[in-house]
Amino acid sequence: MKNTILPYCWLLLLVGMAGTADAQKVRTTKWESGLLDHRTKVGVWEYYGITPSKEKVVVQRYDHSTKQLVYFRPNGxxxxxxxxxxxxxxxxxxxxxxxxxxxxxxxxxxxxxxxxxxxxxxxxxxxxxxxxxxxxxxxxxxxxxxxxxxxxxxxxxxxxxxxxxxxxxxxxxxxxxxxxxxxxxxxxxxxxxx
CATH class of the missing domain: 3.30.1150 (Fusion Protein Consisting Of Minor Coat Protein, Glycine Rich Linker, Tola, And A His Tag; Chain: A; Domain 2)
Known part of the structure; x- marks a missing residue:
């Protein structure tokens, strides 16, 4: 009985890890980049803007897990x-x-x-x-x-x-x-x- 339970526990652990990998993914678009967990933004996300000289820059970094602004780009x-x-x-x-x-x-x-x-x-x-x-x-x-x-x-x-x-x-x-x-x-x- 002992030998049957141990492989079953490993199987549950592996299935649980696979579910986590499927649930979390990195999303990157022209305007934002960060981690999604079940379609919810988690961790620090970067948000982008375009300067008048057409340069793409980070305008904000926001931690969606702690709900805190980490960085913003001042504009004068x-x-x-x-x-x-x-x-x-x-x-x-x-x-x-x-x-x-x-x-x-x-x-x-x-x-x-x-x-x-x-x-x-x-x-x-x-x-x-x-x-x-x-x-x-x-x-x-x-x-x-x-x-x-x-x-x-x-x-x-x-x-x-x-x-x-x-x-x-x-x-x-x-x-x-x-x-x-x-x-x-x-x-x-x-x-x-x-």
Missing amino acids: EMRYRTQTSPGQWAHRVVDRPPLFIGGDAALAVYTTQLQYPQLAQERRIQGPVTIGFVVDTLGHATSHRVLRSIGSGCDQEALRVARTIPDEWIPAQIGPAAVAAEYELTLTFRLAQP
Whole structure:
């Protein structure tokens, strides 16, 4: 009996290891690279962007297991409207801006879902709509509002899309402290050329 159980235990161990190998795999795309475990991002992922000179660079490293930002690529002086005390706001330089996990490429998954309003198409209205919203100290987006308007239903559509973006934000930071900051998102409506 003893000899039968031992090989059976090894067989279970090997089957379990094979299941783990099948469950975990590396995913690499143009915009991201990291480990998936049963379709869930685990460990440190790298997210990429393209510079104005067309160079591919790492814009973020985010540890999905610990839910911590490991690295972000600063982009010049970062001045944001931040909350200085309850109800009080001022434009200040931040050490880290509010960031969407995965960078602009991940954010584009949501922002490309604009539906051009029929009234705007009929009136040949096009251009940018800027939506502002607060990313609080826990990474939640609230208080969405239109900062730049073009009307004819485009403002409402831009607000709708901005509100569909999940709460996968990393709050702004000044020194060691997270601060509530207003993020500005510009969505552009362009008519197809005839």
